[in-house]
Amino acid sequence: MIIDERIVSEAIATAYFEKFRDSLDLDVAIVGGGPSGLTAAWKLSEQGFKVGLFERKLSVGGGMWGGGMTWNFIVVQEEAKGILEEAGLTLKEFRPGYFTVDSVAATAVLAAKATLAGARVFNCMSVEDVVLREVDGVKRVMGLVVNSSPVEIARLHVDPLVLHCKYAIECTGHDVEMLKTLVRKNGVRLNTPSGGIEGEQSMWADVAEANTVNHTREVFPGVYVAGMAANAAYGSYRMGPIFGGMLLSGVKVAKEIAARLR
Numbered sequence: 001m002i003i004d005e006r007i008v009s010e011a012i013a014t015a016y017f018e019k020f021r022d023s024l025d026l027d028v029a030i031v032g033g034g035p036s037g038l039t040a041a042w043k044l045s046e047q048g049f050k051v052g053l054f055e056r057k058l059s060v061g062g063g064m065w066g067g068g069m070t071w072n073f074i075v076v077q078e079e080a081k082g083i084l085e086e087a088g089l090t091l092k093e094f095r096p097g098y099f100t101v102d103s104v105a106a107t108a109v110l111a112a113k114a115t116l117a118g119a120r121v122f123n124c125m126s127v128e129d130v131v132l133r134e135v136d137g138v139k140r141v142m143g144l145v146v147n148s149s150p151v152e153i154a155r156l157h158v159d160p161l162v163l164h165c166k167y168a169i170e171c172t173g174h175d176v177e178m179l180k181t182l183v184r185k186n187g188v189r190l191n192t193p194s195g196g197i198e199g200e201q202s203m204w205a206d207v208a209e210a211n212t213v214n215h216t217r218e219v220f221p222g223v224y225v226a227g228m229a230a231n232a233a234y235g236s237y238r239m240g241p242i243f244g245g246m247l248l249s250g251v252k253v254a255k256e257i258a259a260r261l262r
């Protein structure tokens with residue numbers, strides 16, 4: 001076979017733009033590809049929903065690759081271990097109820113489950129804003145405003161592109177970036193005690209893990225919050241490198257949105 005470079009370029013351009021064009025009307029748009037976003041993408045896609053996941057960085061996985069302090073293992077508690085087992089991993093019990101797993105394997109497996117289930121992952125794509133509409137006096141998020149991450153990093157003055165979704169999931173982690181933009185630009189009230197972003201508190205792993213799941217919910221019409229962003233939005237604690245709450249939050253948000261979409 002003689003390789004024609006032009007066909008290689010044409011193949012990539014065609015495949016990518018077909019994927020993007022087919023993602024202009026999503027059931028669910030996920031902002032951020034950390035463990036909570038990847039788990040939500042996997043669980044929604046496997047039910048046949050049209051899911052797009054937008055990740056600023058070149059690699060998905062967020063804060064999970066590095067385990068604790070770059071020592072590349074994570075800990076998962078009893079309640080969440082079944083999620084990683086379902087993804088094909090074997091976990092090792094360190095003390096009763098505390099399981100360790102290689103963080104690179106865990107991240108890679110979640111990325112594989114999400115993409116193989118059909119989630120459209122757009123890495124190197126930053127969400128810079130949302131689409132807002134007012135229907136019957138109620139404001140609602142209807143989509144995302146996205147830009148190429150290299151454009152964002154170089155601070156080039158290039159306009160973004162836009163897509164619509166039935167629901168968006170805020171999974172941007174500690175920075176809760178999408179919600180911050182929504183509140184800053186539109187002065188809207190969130191479904192939080194103060195109506196704003198409560199902010200993350202210091203370390204209290206036990207409470208934080210439970211709250212990550214409890215606070216996974218619709219925070220503004222059309223927007224659910226999951227993972228570390230749920231803690232930041234509702235003012236809970238951090239938990240360090242135990243990841244069960246992130247996985248359980250991804251499962252919960254997928255379940256709740258799936259019920260609404262049906």
Ligand code: 48H
Nearest residue numbers: 032034035036056062063126127172173227228238239240
């Ligand atoms: C596109 C964006 C944008 C944007 C950010 O931080 P993450 O891993 O998020 P979670 O919530 O799934 O997991 C949190 C976990 O990794 C963690 O930090 C823990 C457990 N910390 C405990 C502690 O005590 O510190 O991933 C978020 C992802 C990242 O990959 C970002 O690059 C991405 O979101 N992102 N993508 N557009 N505007 N903002």
